[in-house]
Structures are given as C-alpha cells and as structure tokens.
Amino acid sequence: MKRLTVLVSGNGSNMQSVIDAADNGILKGLVEVVLVISNNPSSYALKRAENKNIKTVCMERKKFENEKSFNYSILKELQNVKTDIVCLAGYIRIVGQDITDAYRKRILNIHPALLPKFGGKGMYGRHIHEAVINLKEKKSGATVHFADENYDTGEIIIQQEVEILENDTPQDLADRILNVEHQIYPKAIKKVIENLK
Ligand code: GRF
Numbered sequence: 001m002k003r004l005t006v007l008v009s010g011n012g013s014n015m016q017s018v019i020d021a022a023d024n025g026i027l028k029g030l031v032e033v034v035l036v037i038s039n040n041p042s043s044y045a046l047k048r049a050e051n052k053n054i055k056t057v058c059m060e061r062k063k064f065e066n067e068k069s070f071n072y073s074i075l076k077e078l079q080n081v082k083t084d085i086v087c088l089a090g091y092i093r094i095v096g097q098d099i100t101d102a103y104r105k106r107i108l109n110i111h112p113a114l115l116p117k118f119g120g121k122g123m124y125g126r127h128i129h130e131a132v133i134n135l136k137e138k139k140s141g142a143t144v145h146f147a148d149e150n151y152d153t154g155e156i157i158i159q160q161e162v163e164i165l166e167n168d169t170p171q172d173l174a175d176r177i178l179n180v181e182h183q184i185y186p187k188a189i190k191k192v193i194e195n196l197k
Pocket of ligand 1: 010011012013014015089090091110111112125178181
C-alpha cells in the first residue's frame with residue numbers, strides 16, 4: 001500500500017475521487033489516503049476528509065514568516081506521515097523546491113486544460129475556460145502531470161480531451177471537464193504507483 005497525501009485549497013471534488021477510488025475503486029488495496037493538507041481553513045475539502053476520518057492539517061501562508069518556512073512545514077507534515085505520493089487537487093500555490101526535491105516524480109497535479117496550452121500563473125478556474133472559448137478552440141480537456149517548482153510545467157502523465165460544443169459557456173465546459181478529471185486522476189495515480197514498483 002502506498003501512502004498518499006492530498007494538498008487542497010477549495011471544494012475538493014478531485015480529492016474525493018481519489019479517496020473513493022482508494023476505498024472502492026481502481027486504487028483499492030494500492031493506496032491509503034493518510035493526510036489532507038489545506039492552506040485554506042474554509043476549504044470544503046477539509047470537511048470531506050473529516051467525514052472519511054482522514055487526518056487533516058490546515059496551514060495558512062500568512063501564519064508563516066516566508067514562503068520557505070511555510071513550505072518547509074508542509075514538508076515536515078509529509079514526512080511525519082511517511083507519505084509516498086503527494087497529489088495536488090485544486091491546490092492554488094506552488095509547492096516549492098524543498099518539497100519537489102524530496103518527492104521528485106511523486107507529486108502529481110491536475111489541471112483543467114490540455115497542457116502545455118492554457119497553463120501557467122493566472123491560468124486557473126474560470127480564467128482557463130474563458131480563454132479557451134474566446135480563442136475558439138475546438139477541444140479542451142484535462143491533464144494530470146508531475147508537479148515541479150513552476151506552475152503547470154512538469155511531465156504529463158495522462159491527458160484526456162473534451163470536445164467544446166457550440167454555445168458552451170465557460171461553466172458548461174468546466175463542468176464537463178471536471179467529470180473527466182474525476183476519472184483520470186485515479187488512473188494517473190495508478191500509473192505512477194505501478195512505475196514505482
Ligand atoms: C479542478 O478543476 C482542478 O483541475 C484545478 O482546480 C479545480 C479543483 O476542483 N486544479 P476541486 O477542488 O477538486 O473540486
């Protein structure tokens with residue numbers, strides 16, 4: 001069993017899909033979700049994790065002197081629970097080099113677009129889907145990739161396309177992509193774990 005920690009900032013529906021896959025789906029017997037860390041005390045993801053009796057830690061950046069000490073405390077939490085894999089699931093910060101050095105090729109992120117297009121700083125949430133529609137793209141999608149010290153640049157693990165329909169609003173597209181995200185995140189984790197063996 002690989003020990004997995006999820007980093008979140010918001011709703012946590014992707015985190016939920018990972019927890020569900022570990023409970024009853026394709027990650028059953030392969031993964032145990034041992035910790036959820038949120039940088040946001042009002043993240044609904046914290047409630048979801050508590051409902052599943054998963055340990056939670058909330059760490060707000062403003063309570064730390066600087067970025068390095070903030071990320072270092074996260075690293076300590078990861079090491080305390082002996083995590084093997086880290087999943088960023090709607091985590092709005094970059095994790096910093098201390099963490100990426102300690103967990104190289106073991107930190108995954110999910111992004112609601114076909115990277116390398118529509119990634120980078122400022123490309124999150126609604127901004128992505130608005131840009132995709134404004135540029136009259138024919139397709140968008142979801143990407144799971146290894147996280148590094150930058151936004152959305154690490155090696156791609158799994159990508160799935162989503163067709164853009166006429167009259168799609170950014171919200172329509174976001175909803176369809178989110179469904180796909182929930183399917184591919186557990187698959188990507190499985191693929192990474194199989195390669196660790
Ligand atoms: C998802 O679209 C994910 O790709 C992006 O942030 C969103 C998080 O949604 N990084 P949720 O918190 O998992 O519901």
